[in-house]
Amino acid sequence: MAGISECSVYIPLWRIKRDEIAKSVGLQSLGGERSVAFWDEDVITMGVEASRGIRRIEEVSALVFATTSSPFRVKQCASLTATALDLPSDVFTVDVTDSFRAGTSALSIACNMVDSGKFDSVLVVTSEKIPVKPATIYEQILGDGAVALLVERDGKAEVGLFKTHTKTQPGAWMRVGDESLNDFDMRVSARYGFAQSIQSSIMGLISESGINPAEISDVVISAPDPRSYYGVLKSAGIKGGELFFDSVGIVGTAHPFLMLADRLGSEGKILLGSYGDGSDAFLIDVKDKIKTNLKKMIESKKEIDYGEFLHVRGKVGEKSYPDKPSPVKYWRDEKSILRFYGMKCRKCGVVSYPISRCCVECGAKDDYEEVKLSERGEIYTYTIDNLISPGNYDADGIHPHVVAVVDFEGGGRAFMEVTDLYRAKEKIEIGMGVERTFRLLNEKNGFRYYYWKVRLPR
Amino acid sequence: MEVAIIGTGVTKFGHHWEKDQEDLLVEAVYSAINSAEIELKDVEAVWCGTFYPFSGVSGNNFSDPLKFFGKPISRVENYCATGMDNIRNAIYAVASGAFDIVISAGVEKLMDNGSRGIPFIEGIFPPYMPAVSAPGMFALSANRAFKEWGWTKEDLALVAVKNHYNGARHPKAHFRREITVEDVLNAPMIAYPLGLYDCSAVSDGASAVVLANPKTAREIVGDEYAVIKSIGMAVETIHPWSRPSETFLSFPATVKAAKMAYKQASIENPRKELDFGIVHDCFTITELINYQDMGLCKRGEGANLIRDGVTTIDGDFPINPDGGLKSFGHPIAASGVRMVCELAKQVLGKAEGLQVESAEAGFAHNLGGPYSVSAVCIVSRA
Numbered sequence: 001m002a003g004i005s006e007c008s009v010y011i012p013l014w015r016i017k018r019d020e021i022a023k024s025v026g027l028q029s030l031g032g033e034r035s036v037a038f039w040d041e042d043v044i045t046m047g048v049e050a051s052r053g054i055r056r057i058e059e060v061s062a063l064v065f066a067t068t069s070s071p072f073r074v075k076q077c078a079s080l081t082a083t084a085l086d087l088p089s090d091v092f093t094v095d096v097t098d099s100f101r102a103g104t105s106a107l108s109i110a111c112n113m114v115d116s117g118k119f120d121s122v123l124v125v126t127s128e129k130i131p132v133k134p135a136t137i138y139e140q141i142l143g144d145g146a147v148a149l150l151v152e153r154d155g156k157a158e159v160g161l162f163k164t165h166t167k168t169q170p171g172a173w174m175r176v177g178d179e180s181l182n183d184f185d186m187r188v189s190a191r192y193g194f195a196q197s198i199q200s201s202i203m204g205l206i207s208e209s210g211i212n213p214a215e216i217s218d219v220v221i222s223a224p225d226p227r228s229y230y231g232v233l234k235s236a237g238i239k240g241g242e243l244f245f246d247s248v249g250i251v252g253t254a255h256p257f258l259m260l261a262d263r264l265g266s267e268g269k270i271l272l273g274s275y276g277d278g279s280d281a282f283l284i285d286v287k288d289k290i291k292t293n294l295k296k297m298i299e300s301k302k303e304i305d306y307g308e309f310l311h312v313r314g315k316v317g318e319k320s321y322p323d324k325p326s327p328v329k330y331w332r333d334e335k336s337i338l339r340f341y342g343m344k345c346r347k348c349g350v351v352s353y354p355i356s357r358c359c360v361e362c363g364a365k366d367d368y369e370e371v372k373l374s375e376r377g378e379i380y381t382y383t384i385d386n387l388i389s390p391g392n393y394d395a396d397g398i399h400p401h402v403v404a405v406v407d408f409e410g411g412g413r414a415f416m417e418v419t420d421l422y423r424a425k426e427k428i429e430i431g432m433g434v435e436r437t438f439r440l441l442n443e444k445n446g447f448r449y450y451y452w453k454v455r456l457p458r
Numbered sequence: 459m460e461v462a463i464i465g466t467g468v469t470k471f472g473h474h475w476e477k478d479q480e481d482l483l484v485e486a487v488y489s490a491i492n493s494a495e496i497e498l499k500d501v502e503a504v505w506c507g508t509f510y511p512f513s514g515v516s517g518n519n520f521s522d523p524l525k526f527f528g529k530p531i532s533r534v535e536n537y538c539a540t541g542m543d544n545i546r547n548a549i550y551a552v553a554s555g556a557f558d559i560v561i562s563a564g565v566e567k568l569m570d571n572g573s574r575g576i577p578f579i580e581g582i583f584p585p586y587m588p589a590v591s592a593p594g595m596f597a598l599s600a601n602r603a604f605k606e607w608g609w610t611k612e613d614l615a616l617v618a619v620k621n622h623y624n625g626a627r628h629p630k631a632h633f634r635r636e637i638t639v640e641d642v643l644n645a646p647m648i649a650y651p652l653g654l655y656d657c658s659a660v661s662d663g664a665s666a667v668v669l670a671n672p673k674t675a676r677e678i679v680g681d682e683y684a685v686i687k688s689i690g691m692a693v694e695t696i697h698p699w700s701r702p703s704e705t706f707l708s709f710p711a712t713v714k715a716a717k718m719a720y721k722q723a724s725i726e727n728p729r730k731e732l733d734f735g736i737v738h739d740c741f742t743i744t745e746l747i748n749y750q751d752m753g754l755c756k757r758g759e760g761a762n763l764i765r766d767g768v769t770t771i772d773g774d775f776p777i778n779p780d781g782g783l784k785s786f787g788h789p790i791a792a793s794g795v796r797m798v799c800e801l802a803k804q805v806l807g808k809a810e811g812l813q814v815e816s817a818e819a820g821f822a823h824n825l826g827g828p829y830s831v832s833a834v835c836i837v838s839r840a
Contacts, residue, residue: 322577325585337586353700354584360701381605381706383597384650385590392589400650403588405598405699405706415699417588430605441586451586 002114003155007261007290008053010046010127011145011248011297012037013420013458016309018140024306025135030226032246036304037129037144039312040391040419040439043067044077045450046146047127048084048438052375053293054123054150057085062092062113062122066106066253068174069130070097071448080450081125084438086339086372092119100222100276102126103147103253108280110151111159124149128252133180134315141225143249145297147257156288157264163205166278167197172224190228197279198232202271205281217268222255222275247298264290300458308422311399320394324445335370340436340452342412343368351411377408377454379432384424390417391442400424406434406454417441419453426456433457459553459722460685462675462840465494465668466799471787472632473569474662479512480523483565486664486792487524490561494668495678501668502557503530507544507564507791509537510571510579520563534791537826538740539691540564541665541794542833546689548669558674564796565664566789576660576790582696593649593657593741595828598699600651600743602706606758611651613761614742615642618655618784620770621739625781628811632659632787656742661787665796672840681840684802687819689835690718696830707758711832712751712825719821719834720753728753728821729775732836734804734814736797738825739782748823749777752834771812779804779812794833797822801837 014036022029037046047065051057063085065078078093096102096109103126110122127146132139151159171193172181183189198221206213220241223229233240241259251258256274263270263286270284310316335341335355342353347364351371358365382404389399402418418428419439434454441451467489469482477485483506491498506520513522517531534544541564548562571577576592583589590598603609619639625631637655645654675683692714698704716728725731735752739745746760754775755763763769769777780786780800783793803809804817814820819838825831 327585330585333584333586350702352702360695360697361703381598381602383590383594383601383652384647385594385597386646386648387591387593388589401589401594403590403594407702411702413700413702413704415588415590415697430601441588449585453588 002111002151002153002159004149004157004159004284004290005152005155006054006056006150007257007264007292008050008148009145009258009261009292009294009297010050010053011035012041012046013300013302014038014304014312015301016304016306020306021140021309027135027137027140030140034140034249035143035145036309036312038420039314040441040453041144042071042129042440043069043127043146044071044080045438045440046129046144047077047081047125047148050127050146050148051081051085051123051125054148056150057123059121060087060091060123060150062119063087064094064096064106064110064122064124066096066102066124066126067128068097068100068102068252069128070095078125083334083338084450100252100255101274101278101280102276104256104272104274104280104282107149107151107159107282108162111162114151114153120153122151124151126254126257128254130181130252131179134310136180138181141250143251145248145251145254145258147254147261149257156286156290158285158287160283160285161205161209163201163208163281164278165197165200165204167193168277171277186225189224190231194224194228194275195232198273198275201279201281202273205271205283209283211283215269216271218263218270220256220259220263220270221273222259223250224275225250261292261294264292296458304422318396319391321392321442321444322394325449327445327447330449337451340373341370342373344371344411353412353414373412373414374409376433376435377406379428379430379434380405380407380413381430382418382428384428390419393442398423402428404428404434404454417453418455420455460672460687461549461552462670462672463667463684463686463798463802463837464670464675464679465490465496466802467493468630468665468796468799469663470630471661471663471789474567475569478570479508479565479567482567482662482664483520483523483563486565486666487561487563490666490668496559496668498524498526500559501561503551503560505532505534505544505548505560505562507534507540507795509535509540509566509790512567537831538738538790539794539824539826539831539833540791542797542822542824542835543691543794544791545667545795545798545835546691546833549686549689552669552671559668559670561666561668562795563664563666564791564794566791567662568660568789569662591649593652596741596743597649597652599706599747603743603747604651606707607761609746609761611643612639613746613764614656615639616764617739617742617745618642620764621778621782621784624771624779624812625785628781628786630810631781631785632661633785652741652743658740658783659785659787661789663787663789663792663796665792665799667795667798667802675840682806683840684805684837685840686798687836687838688719688722689833690715690722691833692718694830696827698828698830707747708751709747709825709829709832711829712748712823712834715832715834716752716823719836723836725836732819732821733817734776734779734820736778736780736800736820736822737782738823739778739784740788740825742784744825745777745782748825752821752823771814776814779809779814781811794824797824798835798837805837805839
């Protein structure tokens with residue numbers, strides 16, 4: 001039977017206090033703080049970051065990506081993620097989308113794929129950076145982040161019974177071009193959309209399985225907002241899992257798994273429920289504890305104010321760009337750009353980046369092997385450039401561009417943007433250790449260019 | 459190989475809002491042919507350098523402004539070393555005996571590009587490489603030199619102060635105001651650790667030299683001419699940041715170009731055998747590293763030369779008596795040609811600004827790109 005054997009969480013570094021949002025826009029504060037993706041992060045980059053925590057990634061033969069906030073209408077998040085993860089080209093990729101239930105739908109699909117015997121190891125990636133209109137309540141409710149799960153035959157946390165319930169109304173929706181979620185009335189959504197749906201799926205699951213509720217050690221259900229969540233727990237008389245509303249916010253499709261990550265550290269039976277156009281419910285039996293990086297991701301954070309939040313969200317500020325880099329070259333050099341391979345010269349032994357027909361040190365022609373550069377390196381030298389802004393945009397006079405010459409462990413040197421620095425306030429020094437992170441380099445030429453950057457270790 | 463410089467022409471460098479490239483080029487070229495006492499029709503071939511194209515990406519950059527038709531003209535570009543590479547091409551044509559009199563000119567109109575600094579050109583970097591401004595490229599060296607040798611922002615400031623002192627005394631320089639170390643240290647940051655006064659001027663300007671074989675030169679101007687004794691040039695990588703052996707403490711292109719130029723002129727100790735030099739001080743850090751790469755001192759000792767006053771106008775080995783790019787300005791292709799004009803004037807004792815005392819021979823150094831292109835030439839009295 002299919003089960004989850006690894007779980008990796010990615011929460012962006014940045015947080016904003018809801019009191020700060022409330023103070024700035026005049027709405028009531030919901031308390032706590034929410035996670036905020038940096039300007040160069042989207043569901044793809046965060047999905048890649050979460051997946052990079054999966055140790056046996058090279059065994060994956062399929063990738064199912066769930067999100068409602070892809071930056072593309074036409075272009076698969078799964079294929080780009082698979083490429084950045086350096087998975088082989090025969091890996092099966094698919095995106096599941098359009099409802100916050102898509103995350104558990106992806107898990108259900110993955111389990112069926114494994115149970116079919118056709119796939120041994122399926123990566124489920126759930127990731128959200130839901131656009132929000134400033135000064136709407138969703139600005140406070142939602143958070144950004146991603147969770148990746150490795151689903152395998154006989155995985156440590158057995159995914160057993162599955163029950164689904166479809167209910168298209170009521171609930172939140174977003175039309176193409178909408179800047180934020182819409183709802184008719186959140187109270188109706190909560191009572192009939194969420195509460196009734198979750199009850200249908202979970203009660204269905206319990207009655208079908210014949211399991212004694214006393215045997216269930218944890219109930220993990222995601223919710224559209226904390227009020228609905230605690231309302232359901234109260235009426236059902238159960239103690240639910242940690243919602244992570246105070247520290248992260250509601251992360252759409254990824255949310256059930258963010259909550260699940262918190263429970264995988266101990267053995268026992270878990271009821272997992274999700275919400276969106278109805279509800280999915282699973283019975284998960286954790287037979288062997290699974291370690292996750294959830295705690296580290298929650299604790300590793302930096303605070304931004306509302307002005308900075310609007311900037312990283314692209315709501316204020318100017319990004320101008322005179323140059324038009326070629327998407328053709330970007331496609332041609334995929335191995336160096338997205339998979340981050342350099343070359344090791346067979347003649348002089350030097351590892352260099354990017355791949356080029358002739359060795360940068362000795363000039364040997366066509367005599368090299370392709371090598372993947374390491375995750376970590378050290379700053380050889382750097383500058384904080386005020387004439388260019390992060391992402392190679394024209395300088396805006398406010399956000400300096402921090403670039404560093406990085407020597408990677410095991411060889412290879414590359415010139416890279418140092419990200420997760422807002423206005424370059426942090427001290428950068430020669431010799432500092434840095435780690436690679438997958439990011440949006442820039443958006444030019446009507447295209448989104450993704451590339452690796454480095455950040456100070458989290 | 460000796461080629462004579464029989465005429466020089468340099469416009470004032472600075473913001474020429476009311477003139478375009480064509481106007482500046484005409485001014486510099488006529489100034490050069492007038493000083494050589496020849497006519498434009500006597501010129502047999504032309505090399506004209508421009509980094510940013512105008513009047514076509516071709517020899518039309520010279521033919522059309524001057525209405526100089528029917529003769530060979532080549533447009534040369536090689537980053538900020540365009541000017542001296544342009545001269546290099548012209549010299550070989552004269553030395554080969556193909557032509558008796560040629561012109562090498564350079565012109566640039568940076569201000570028309572609406573620039574804060576040198577404007578970017580599409581396609582220089584692959585789409586995925588992080589961009590870096592020109593000051594940023596050289597700041598990589600400064601931070602490394604600070605770490606490696608303990609150089610400081612004050613050391614860099616001394617370079618700017620010296621070059622402004624010299625430039626303030628040159629009528630054609632862009633910036634003609636002396637500055638203090640405090641001015642430099644308090645200036646806005648451009649690319650850490652380089653501040654505003656660590657950066658050369660972004661200027662418009664044009665310059666031209668008339669080159670001839672020595673026999674023709676004597677017929678025209680008698681003994682009053684300077685000769686180019688040698689010229690060296692080397693091209694390295696545009697991605698120094700990808701080359702594991704790059705130290706950022708030396709620009710290999712300069713080391714190699716200098717070696718070539720010294721060897722051709724049979725110079726073993728430039729500090730003793732030459733009287734002064736002009737280096738490509740696009741940034742203050744560049745000047746200090748150039749001291750080392752040009753063989754004026756050992757590695758790591760560049761800052762000592764500026765601290766000890768060796769390179770001031772009254773020092774043991776004056777560098778940039780004209781104010782350098784820092785104060786004179788840096789209209790890209792015009793700079794390398796202007797450096798050679800300045801060398802010729804100095805060795806003839808006719809400097810327009812500060813004259814180096816009993817200057818018989820000196821070098822000029824022109825650097826381009828992320829230190830990927832470098833040219834060095836040596837000029838002496840005939």
